[in-house]
């Protein structure tokens with residue numbers, strides 16, 4: 116019932132924080148202090164984005180900002196019309212909650 120609202124909030128969160136999807140599988144996403152940010156130009160829209168220095172180093176040549184990636188995902192799912200395969204890692208906040 117509230118799934119659509121959750122999805123909207125998730126997307127809104129991503130919009131507010133361009134780095135949000137950049138942490139996928141990178142490990143130490145939950146650092147208490149903010150990571151140093153560097154400006155990287157998105158290879159798609161050409162806008163300068165603030166990204167963690169590590170990401171900036173890795174993706175300086177072909178960085179694609181969250182907004183462009185989101186558009187890509189929307190296009191993909193529109194073409195496939197299939198369910199997204201990867202579950203959002205954010206959904207599992209506390210695996211031991213059922214104890």
Ligand SMILES: [Zn+2]
Pocket residue numbers: 157158159160161162179180181182183
């Ligand atoms: Zn972009």
